[in-house]
Amino acid sequence: MSKKTTIYDIAKKLNITAATVSRALNNNPKISEATRELVLKTAAKMNYEQNRLAQALKSGKSYNVGVIVPRIDSNFFASVIRGIEEELYPMGYHVIICQTHDQKSLELTNINSLLNAQVDGVIMSVSNVNDADIVNPDTDTKVIEDDIFNNLIKKNVPLIFFDRKKDIKGVSSVVIDDFKGAYDATQHLIDQGKKRIAHLSNNRDMEIFKNRYLGYKQALIDNGIEFDESLVIECYSKVPDGRKVTQKLLAMETPPDAIFSVSDFSALGAIKEILDQGLRIPEDISVVGFSNEPFTKFMELSITSVDQSPTEMGRIAAKVFLEEVENGNNVKSEKHVVLSPELMIRKSSLSKSSAITV
Amino acid sequence: MSKKTTIYDIAKKLNITAATVSRALNNNPKISEATRELVLKTAAKMNYEQNRLAQALKSGKSYNVGVIVPRIDSNFFASVIRGIEEELYPMGYHVIICQTHDQKSLELTNINSLLNAQVDGVIMSVSNVNDADIVNPDTDTKVIEDDIFNNLIKKNVPLIFFDRKKDIKGVSSVVIDDFKGAYDATQHLIDQGKKRIAHLSNNRDMEIFKNRYLGYKQALIDNGIEFDESLVIECYSKVPDGRKVTQKLLAMETPPDAIFSVSDFSALGAIKEILDQGLRIPEDISVVGFSNEPFTKFMELSITSVDQSPTEMGRIAAKVFLEEVENGNNVKSEKHVVLSPELMIRKSSLSKSSAITV
DNA sequence: ACATATAATGTAATCGATTACAATAATAAG
DNA sequence: CTTATTATTGTAATCGATTACATTATATGT
Numbered sequence: 001m002s003k004k005t006t007i008y009d010i011a012k013k014l015n016i017t018a019a020t021v022s023r024a025l026n027n028n029p030k031i032s033e034a035t036r037e038l039v040l041k042t043a044a045k046m047n048y049e050q051n052r053l054a055q056a057l058k059s060g061k062s063y064n065v066g067v068i069v070p071r072i073d074s075n076f077f078a079s080v081i082r083g084i085e086e087e088l089y090p091m092g093y094h095v096i097i098c099q100t101h102d103q104k105s106l107e108l109t110n111i112n113s114l115l116n117a118q119v120d121g122v123i124m125s126v127s128n129v130n131d132a133d134i135v136n137p138d139t140d141t142k143v144i145e146d147d148i149f150n151n152l153i154k155k156n157v158p159l160i161f162f163d164r165k166k167d168i169k170g171v172s173s174v175v176i177d178d179f180k181g182a183y184d185a186t187q188h189l190i191d192q193g194k195k196r197i198a199h200l201s202n203n204r205d206m207e208i209f210k211n212r213y214l215g216y217k218q219a220l221i222d223n224g225i226e227f228d229e230s231l232v233i234e235c236y237s238k239v240p241d242g243r244k245v246t247q248k249l250l251a252m253e254t255p256p257d258a259i260f261s262v263s264d265f266s267a268l269g270a271i272k273e274i275l276d277q278g279l280r281i282p283e284d285i286s287v288v289g290f291s292n293e294p295f296t297k298f299m300e301l302s303i304t305s306v307d308q309s310p311t312e313m314g315r316i317a318a319k320v321f322l323e324e325v326e327n328g329n330n331v332k333s334e335k336h337v338v339l340s341p342e343l344m345i346r347k348s349s350l351s352k353s354s355a356i357t358v
Numbered sequence: 359m360s361k362k363t364t365i366y367d368i369a370k371k372l373n374i375t376a377a378t379v380s381r382a383l384n385n386n387p388k389i390s391e392a393t394r395e396l397v398l399k400t401a402a403k404m405n406y407e408q409n410r411l412a413q414a415l416k417s418g419k420s421y422n423v424g425v426i427v428p429r430i431d432s433n434f435f436a437s438v439i440r441g442i443e444e445e446l447y448p449m450g451y452h453v454i455i456c457q458t459h460d461q462k463s464l465e466l467t468n469i470n471s472l473l474n475a476q477v478d479g480v481i482m483s484v485s486n487v488n489d490a491d492i493v494n495p496d497t498d499t500k501v502i503e504d505d506i507f508n509n510l511i512k513k514n515v516p517l518i519f520f521d522r523k524k525d526i527k528g529v530s531s532v533v534i535d536d537f538k539g540a541y542d543a544t545q546h547l548i549d550q551g552k553k554r555i556a557h558l559s560n561n562r563d564m565e566i567f568k569n570r571y572l573g574y575k576q577a578l579i580d581n582g583i584e585f586d587e588s589l590v591i592e593c594y595s596k597v598p599d600g601r602k603v604t605q606k607l608l609a610m611e612t613p614p615d616a617i618f619s620v621s622d623f624s625a626l627g628a629i630k631e632i633l634d635q636g637l638r639i640p641e642d643i644s645v646v647g648f649s650n651e652p653f654t655k656f657m658e659l660s661i662t663s664v665d666q667s668p669t670e671m672g673r674i675a676a677k678v679f680l681e682e683v684e685n686g687n688n689v690k691s692e693k694h695v696v697l698s699p700e701l702m703i704r705k706s707s708l709s710k711s712s713a714i715t716v
Numbered sequence: 717a718c719a720t721a722t723a724a725t726g727t728a729a730t731c732g733a734t735t736a737c738a739a740t741a742a743t744a745a746g
Numbered sequence: 747c748t749t750a751t752t753a754t755t756g757t758a759a760t761c762g763a764t765t766a767c768a769t770t771a772t773a774t775g776t
Contacts, residue, residue, distance in 0.1 A: 004513070004762095006761090006762055006763085007762070007763065007764095008762075008763095016725075016726085017725070017726055017727080018762085018763075018764090019725075019726065019727080019728095019763095019764080019765075020724085020725060020726075021763095022762095022763060022764060022765085023724095023725090023764090023765090025763090026763095026764080028764095028765090030723075030724065030725085031723090031724065031725080032723075032724060032725090035724080035725085049473070049474060050474070050762090050763080051415070051476065051761085051762050051763070052474055052475055052476055053411055053414045053415045053420060053476050053761085053762080053763095054415050054731090054761070054762035054763045054764090055762080055763055055764080056411045056731095056763095057409075057411045057412050057415050057730095057731050057732065057733095057761090057762080057763080058730075058731050058762080058763055058764050058765090059731085059763090059764080060731075062411060063475075064422075064454075064475070071436070072430050072431075072436045072439065072455075073430075073431070073432075073433045073436030073437065074431075075431050078429070078430045078431030078436075079431065081430065082457065085457070089471075094454050094471070094472075094475050095454070095455070096422075096452050096453065096454050096455075097430075097453070097454075097455045099440065099443070113447070113452070114452075115407070116407060116408070116410055117410055117421075117422070117452050118409065118410055118411050155362070239656055268656055271658075272656070272658070275658060295653045295656070298597055298626055298630070298653070299657065299658070300630070300633060300657070300658060300659065301658065362732095364731090364732055364733085365732070365733065365734095366732075366733095374755075374756085375755070375756050375757080376732085376733075376734090377733095377734080377735075377755075377756065377757080377758095378754085378755060378756080379733095380732095380733060380734060380735085381734090381735090381754095381755090383733095384733095384734080386734095386735095388753075388754065388755085389753090389754065389755080390753075390754060390755090393754080393755085408732090408733080409731085409732050409733070411731085411732080411733095412731070412732035412733045412734090412761090413732080413733055413734080414733095414761095415731090415732080415733080415760095415761050415762065415763095416732080416733055416734050416735090416760075416761050417733090417734080417761085418761075717776100718775105718776095719774100719775090719776090720773100720774080720775080720776105721772100721773080721774070721775090722771100722772080722773070722774085723770105723771080723772070723773085724769100724770085724771070724772085725768105725769080725770075725771085726767105726768080726769070726770085727766105727767085727768070727769085728765100728766095728767090728768100729764100729765090729766085729767100730763100730764080730765085730766105731762105731763095731764090732761105733760100733761095734759100734760080734761090735758100735759090735760085736757105736758095736759085736760100737756105737757085737758090737759100738755105738756080738757070738758095739754105739755080739756070739757085740753105740754085740755075740756085741752100741753080741754070741755085742751100742752080742753070742754085743750100743751080743752070743753085744749100744750080744751070744752085745748100745749080745750070745751085746747100746748085746749080746750090
């Protein structure tokens with residue numbers, strides 16, 4: 001109601017200038033202790049609050065950071081975001097969250113929109129589905145792949161990838177060792193006596209899915225199991241998709257005795273289909289997912305999965321961002337952090353009645 | 359790298375003033391068609407993009423809206439947020455999402471922080487746990503309940519509650535008819551032949567939980583079933599909490615034959631406990647949850663739940679916000695929207711082998 | 717006491733866009 | 747061919763905070 005108090009109001013009341021008030025408020029050394037205290041007290045009394053927009057305009061920093069994720073209603077992304085917030089909030093930053101619903105077109109929209117909002121940086125996990133011929137509204141030309149990030153890079157706005165990254169020079173990233181995660185999961189299945197292990201993959205143009213595929217493959221090879229391409233199927237990370245694909249697997253002449261999925265959601269779809277067909281888990285078919293979504297633990301038939309320590313991932317991504325901001329436009333050094341995954345062994349894959357990791 | 363182009367750059371290049379450029383860019387009528395086109399073309403060529411901070415400072419509008427939720431990793435809140443975004447993005451707004459983790463202290467922090475970021479409004483679902491004696495950093499006095507929102511209200515920043523609201527005069531809200539949702543759920547259990555229906559409640563200082571409690575109670579009364587206070591237990595909306603509480607219920611002399619929970623998460627906890635004790639669902643005990651979280655549908659034993667049409671709720675909350683913004687500080691009229699819940703009947707409560715609502 | 721160093725404050729420009737008001741150019745009216 | 751009218755553009759203040767530079771007040775040294 002009553003207009004907000006500005007430093008000018010305080011200045012007028014104290015018969016000094018706004019500059020002095022500003023200095024007092026900013027702990028500038030060029031000011032006497034007496035006036036500083038006076039100003040601080042008066043500011044408090046007048047209910048002064050700094051206008052961040054003005055400050056942002058002056059400093060060129062908005063103290064807003066954009067976070068772009070495929071969706072927020074997965075525990076993985078929500079946890080990463082929480083990690084980012086935990087690190088950035090105390091530093092005075094705000095986080096603007098955008099969802100792409102895994103569509104590249106929305107990714108472009110979001111980036112431009114965030115740029116427009118003057119964000120100081122963007123932390124993101126790239127999307128999967130190239131849903132349409134994307135047209136850059138600025139240039140009216142079609143956008144191909146990495147072009148999407150050009151606007152950011154041209155403007156020198158810090159960009160940090162997490163989990164789903166792209167290899168772009170100058171761009172830092174925080175990921176887990178997907179190869180190892182997949183290798184461990186596959187090895188575990190082999191240890192349980194499984195020999196015909198299928199793999200629910202996803203678009204392998206994306207590094208994470210490619211690496212999981214490679215880890216899976218290597219584990220087979222290292223154990224002297226023949227790699228069978230027909231056991232690898234791509235599908236979206238959704239329950240219905242996992243289900244559909246599993247239908248095909250089960251219809252094979254010699255169906256698999258285990259499934260390692262790059263996603264907990266498609267793993268869940270697989271489980272539903274397997275059970276619906278009257279097969280037993282893990283006796284007939286074992287299933288392992290990826291991401292350690294909470295439901296994997298909650299299911300009556302708990303699901304073995306690979307934990308990605310998402311909160312940690314978020315915190316680190318935020319730290320990398322802060323470093324880049326400090327560096328300013330100076331040294332443009334990429335930083336690539338790789339976290340170690342952890343296999344959480346549960347009922348869906350545990351043949352023997354050993355202890356269960358929760 | 360190359361500093362961003364401003365209207366001054368354009369002005370200089372065309373040998374006109376920034377004012378003219380601004381007018382051209384803003385479709386101001388006081389300008390010739392010729393210059394407008396020239397400016398527009400030059401702006402595009404120079405890759406001009408408006409600095410929203412400057413505009414925000416001038417106009418006093420940041421085009422940022424704060425959304426405060428207990429957490430984002432529940433499908434309900436994530437979907438509400440999506441609804442809000444769908445409505446607000448096309449209008450040029452950005453959404454800053456804050457999580458409180460259900461702690462009132464964080465709620466206060468978030469509000470002040472958003473206020474500091476000059477948001478044009480706040481759309482929120484209030485938190486549950488009064489985790490500590492909250493001290494207002496401004497006044498250094500303890501904050502009690504609604505005081506938390508005072509800063510917003512004093513500054514006349516539009517505030518809209520959704521789902522978990524507080525009755526504050528002048529503040530609009532969008533909720534579902536919780537009474538009806540609970541009534542329908544309870545009636546359904548009764549229809550299935552259940553007579554001793556327990557209720558997992560939650561802090562009934564919150565309207566939603568109070569209303570669900572009342573709906574439950576009324577359904578019992580309307581069906582001539584004696585209301586038994588000992589069958590009503592408060593617990594947090596978490597899996598472990600639901601489990602603990604169910605343990606107590608099952609240890610009663612005459613345990614319940616059905617459980618209606620205000621939360622899908624505590625319902626899931628109940629289910630795990632029931633199954634662990636070797637009881638059958640729904641034969642021995644039926645369970646109904648609330649919120650229609652995706653996992654309720656995905657479980658092998660799918661869970662009956664009450665859908666709250668969260669996306670719709672978000673869209674409407676956003677619309678109400680937009681109306682309030684248009685109104686400006688003029689008419690201060692509250693608006694209270696009540697959506698209708700829908701009972702999704704699934705295996706966890708369906709005694710007879712009727713069709714299953716998906 | 718006087719010169720000089722240091723501390724404290726003031727002045728004014730700046731960040732980028734908007735807009736009342738003033739000034740000029742173009743057109744219509746007489 | 748003036749004068750009135752309108753269309754277009756320019757000038758300069760404004761939003762609120764920050765800061766280089768200038769100025770004044772105070773302290774220190776000899």
